Amino acid sequence: SQQGEEDPQALSIQEGENATMNCSYKTSINNLQWYRQNSGRGLVHLILIRSNEREKHSGRLRVTLDTSKKSSSLLITASRAADTASYFCATDDLRAGSYQLTFGKGTKLSVIP
């Protein structure tokens, strides 16, 4: 079963606006990652934030992590039509020997030109 829940499930914005997506998870983690999936294509890694970090930036992406609330947010600034995709958070597991990434259900982002 999936660990994470993204919120909202779908988001539609105008080009140039900012998009914020949230993710909640259930277990203790080493780190959290965000992935993007364009329609009919594989997942592309966007950014990783470690459990001892609170905020991380990469280009137009800003990720926050609150381990006390077991939640993360992904902010995309100055959105472009090419940002239209589904966005997933993924967590690993603190259990020793765990190799799995556990994904949420994703947020479907539509950026209208």
Added chain:
Amino acid sequence: GAGVSQSPRYKVAKRGQDVALRCDPISGHVSLFWYQQALGQGPEFLTYFQNEAQLDKSGLPSDRFFAERPEGSVSTLKIQRTQQEDSAVYLCASSVAGLAGFIEQFFGPGTRLTVL
């Protein structure tokens, strides 16, 4: 360089047929993962290989699912006696080494399996 490739990209099977899905990881990547992604959902872990050793198969949904990586490179996911609930996109990912969370996983485009 080449990324992770998967074949076929699309597969239609009649219920009860056996199917084999292939994954070619990035050259030199030690770790290989298989995920199942149902429509409108996130990927779910199936199994993990480190070289040729299958270290975790806890996500395989039934004994009809079998994966192998005999020479530590190409991997095959086999589904026997397919059922309609097996319809999904099957994603393969590889990484250089190490635990899932610390090392970026590179995903292939997936194989979309439709069972009629």
